[in-house]
Amino acid sequence: MIKITLPDGSxxxxxxxxxxxxxxxxxxxxxxxxxxxxSFNGTTVETSTKLTTDGSLVxxxxxxxxxxxxxxxxxxxxxxxxxxxxxxxxxxxxGPAIDNGxxxxxxxxxxxxxxxxxKTIETKMLEIARGKHEFAMRSVTKADALSLYKDNEYKxxxxxxxxxxxxxxxxxxxxxxxxxxxxxxxxxIIKAVKILSVAGAYWRGDENKxxxxxxxxxxxxxxxxxxxxxxxxEEAKKRDHRKLGKELELFTFSQKVGAGLPLWLPKxxxxxxxxxxxxxxxxxxxxxxxxxxxxxxxxxxxxxxGHYEKYxxxxxxxxxxxxxxxEFLLKPMNCPHHCEIYNSxxxxxxxxxxxxxxxxxxxRYEQSGELHGLTRVRGFTQDDAHIFCTPDQLDQEFKNVIDxxxxxFGSLGFENFTAQVSLRDPEKPEKYIGSLENWExxxxxxxxxAKDKNLNYVIETGEAAFYGPKxxxxxxxxxxxxxxxxxxxxxxxxxxxxxxxxxxxDNETHRPVMIHRAPFGSMERxxxxxxxxxxxxxxxxxxxxxxxxxxxxxxYEKYGEKVLTLLExxxxxxxxxxxxxxxxxKIREAEMSKTPYMIIIGEQEEAENKISxxxxxxxxxGTISVDTFAEIVKTEINKTKRQF
Numbered sequence: 001m002i003k004i005t006l007p008d009g010s011x012x013x014x015x016x017x018x019x020x021x022x023x024x025x026x027x028x029x030x031x032x033x034x035x036x037x038x039s040f041n042g043t044t045v046e047t048s049t050k051l052t053t054d055g056s057l058v059x060x061x062x063x064x065x066x067x068x069x070x071x072x073x074x075x076x077x078x079x080x081x082x083x084x085x086x087x088x089x090x091x092x093x094x095g096p097a098i099d100n101g102x103x104x105x106x107x108x109x110x111x112x113x114x115x116x117x118x119k120t121i122e123t124k125m126l127e128i129a130r131g132k133h134e135f136a137m138r139s140v141t142k143a144d145a146l147s148l149y150k151d152n153e154y155k156x157x158x159x160x161x162x163x164x165x166x167x168x169x170x171x172x173x174x175x176x177x178x179x180x181x182x183x184x185x186x187x188x189i190i191k192a193v194k195i196l197s198v199a200g201a202y203w204r205g206d207e208n209k210x211x212x213x214x215x216x217x218x219x220x221x222x223x224x225x226x227x228x229x230x231x232x233x234e235e236a237k238k239r240d241h242r243k244l245g246k247e248l249e250l251f252t253f254s255q256k257v258g259a260g261l262p263l264w265l266p267k268x269x270x271x272x273x274x275x276x277x278x279x280x281x282x283x284x285x286x287x288x289x290x291x292x293x294x295x296x297x298x299x300x301x302x303x304x305x306g307h308y309e310k311y312x313x314x315x316x317x318x319x320x321x322x323x324x325x326x327e328f329l330l331k332p333m334n335c336p337h338h339c340e341i342y343n344s345x346x347x348x349x350x351x352x353x354x355x356x357x358x359x360x361x362x363x364r365y366e367q368s369g370e371l372h373g374l375t376r377v378r379g380f381t382q383d384d385a386h387i388f389c390t391p392d393q394l395d396q397e398f399k400n401v402i403d404x405x406x407x408x409f410g411s412l413g414f415e416n417f418t419a420q421v422s423l424r425d426p427e428k429p430e431k432y433i434g435s436l437e438n439w440e441x442x443x444x445x446x447x448x449x450a451k452d453k454n455l456n457y458v459i460e461t462g463e464a465a466f467y468g469p470k471x472x473x474x475x476x477x478x479x480x481x482x483x484x485x486x487x488x489x490x491x492x493x494x495x496x497x498x499x500x501x502x503x504x505x506d507n508e509t510h511r512p513v514m515i516h517r518a519p520f521g522s523m524e525r526x527x528x529x530x531x532x533x534x535x536x537x538x539x540x541x542x543x544x545x546x547x548x549x550x551x552x553x554x555x556y557e558k559y560g561e562k563v564l565t566l567l568e569x570x571x572x573x574x575x576x577x578x579x580x581x582x583x584x585x586k587i588r589e590a591e592m593s594k595t596p597y598m599i600i601i602g603e604q605e606e607a608e609n610k611i612s613x614x615x616x617x618x619x620x621x622g623t624i625s626v627d628t629f630a631e632i633v634k635t636e637i638n639k640t641k642r643q644f
Contacts, residue, residue, distance in 0.1 A: 001014065001015065001016065002054050004018075004051065006057060014051070016052055020035070020048075020051070034062070037064075046135065048136070071189070071190070071221070073102065075125075077175065079095065079215065080177060083106055086124055087108055090106050090108050091107040100229070101196065101217055107212050107213075108213050125193045126193060129193070130187075131188070133173040134172065135170055135183035137181050142167055145167050145169070155178055191223060194226060198214065201369065240373075240532065247536070247593075249266075250531075260371040260377045260379070261378055270544035275526075275542065278541075278542070285644060293338070296331060297331050298327070298329075301340070302331075305339070306466065306467060306494075330362075334362060342500055347388075347503070347512075352393065354387070355388075358384050359381050363379050382521070384517075390512065391441075405488070409486070411541075414533070416476040419473055420471070421459045421471055426461075439468075465489055468516075477533040485520070489515065491513070538594075540640065543573070549564055549567075549575065549599045557576075570627075570633070583600065591616060597629075599629075604623070611625075
């Protein structure tokens with residue numbers, strides 16, 4: 001007999017060679033019908049895998065992220081079979097599960113695939129799925145694997161990098177694929193499929209290697225769920241920040257300037273400025289000091305910090321000067337510069353903590369295929385700050401940063417989020433710098449702070465930065481999509497590398513602890529996500545233009561200017577539209593630009609010394625005084641903007 005420990009801590013005995021499905025059936029038939037994947041001792045297994053030792057078992061259904069991953073990975077296999085049958089000359093490469101679906105990279109040879117072919121592929125996939133073919137794993141020798149794929153140079157390359165004895169195939173129906181595992185019991189569970197798009201993708205992400213066709217798809221156990229998801233995608237298209245950014249005249253890109261380098265237009269620049277001012281005001285209250293650092297630094301600076309070793313080969317090449325041997329780099333991070341600011345003076349324990357903040361623009365090379373609007377760019381501005389504190393101050397300082405992040409999220413309408421404690425991967429020590437002792441101290445500090453602040457958090461191993469663990473905030477937007485926004489990191493390593501110090505109460509020299517934090521993360525990415533979350537209807541306090549004053553004719557321009565002055569006295573941001581257009585057209589254009597309020601001015605309004613107010617979306621607030629309107633605006637702002 002073997003002992004199986006379940007997530008609730010209970011232990012059950014089973015015959016040796018029992019499977020996760022057997023365990024599910026022993027709990028309830030209802031559970032067994034819904035179980036689609038499992039994990040045994042932390043390793044993903046099939047529901048049919050024979051269990052031969054004592055261990056911990058987790059059963060997954062469609063409602064679990066892990067269950068969805070197995071579902072979509074299995075669907076990728078079905079897609080691959082469909083492609084192989086429809087395009088016999090194609091060569092399959094890899095097909096992983098991704099967020100909300102899967103893809104498969106394929107070399108179609110002389111064939112091409114367009115959206116006209118999607119329906120044919122979907123039909124073939126459903127035909128295969130209805131066969132209820134079981135997914136079965138088997139081990140193969142390296143020689144046999146190479147023999148099967150002798151005509152597929154992509155699979156051959158993958159197999160050559162694998163150890164003999166570690167290679168497994170997955171079979172279903174008449175199809176076989178190189179695979180590590182993690183499948184649903186059979187294809188019949190897949191009831192609805194949709195091919196979403198095709199795109200170019202370089203083999204193994206290397207632009208020097210052959211270009212493949214990436215076929216994206218999604219699948220569901222019910223047609224209803226697919227229908228709902230496609231409706232969500234349509235809404236996402238409407239909210240695409242690239243589309244809204246153009247419509248609202250926030251930003252643009254120019255091939256002459258360069259890919260991945262956004263240009264901020266006046267309205268977008270005003271939006272950025274308001275976000276910056278909002279955070280600067282909170283930072284000032286929290287004791288931060290603003291600093292400014294250059295966009296470049298000597299190569300040696302980044303060698304010291306470790307950034308050159310980690311990013312140098314894949315980033316922008318060094319900038320050389322007329323002086324022999326002198327090299328500069330575009331800064332990929334602000335932290336080394338802030339370390340040198342700290343190092344410019346002698347500090348006592350009485351001076352700490354020091355909190356240096358900067359909206360610093362950094363540069364990282366991204367392959368052209370990875371660039372995407374504002375969410376993936378080559379130049380972006382971080383709302384960066386670094387806190388240098390004593391070990392005794394670390395806990396409180398970290399908690400204070402959590403409070404600041406929560407204030408930012410609350411004021412901008414991000415209420416649905418979880419925290420992710422990102423730790424190092426103990427199996428890959430080469431990925432990180434610094435001693436094990438420092439890492440353990442830093443990781444424990446983050447976990448303690450997350451617990452004390454009652455954060456809803458998960459622990460993710462292997463997601464730490466190379467210099468320290470971090471607390472990432474995973475925010476769900478209005479469409480239910482998850483984004484990483486805001487990060488806090490504890491770092492014992494850079495202070496050592498830059499030999500940072502302070503004089504302690506014992507009159508001895510000590511090393512400070514460093515906290516890295518960025519509530520926005522990057523201004524570009526944050527604005528993109530905020531655009532999509534709000535659909536361009538930003539919180540009223542953030543809107544660059546809160547009111548459009550629309551005059552019925554030139555006769556009322558003078559009164560329009562008077563109203564503008566009165567609104568400005570109330571610190572309400574407004575513009576007057578005196579164009580010789582119809583009032584209908586002015587209203588439509590104000591609606592298109594997402595202006596929160598429209599004030600319409602004509603004969604009656606001037607005679608009564610009042611204004612007619614219309615809210616974005618069409619609600620008529622009637623004819624009221626400017627003072628009454630100012631109170632309405634003030635109340636609306638106070639609803640959304642938190643106090644810090």
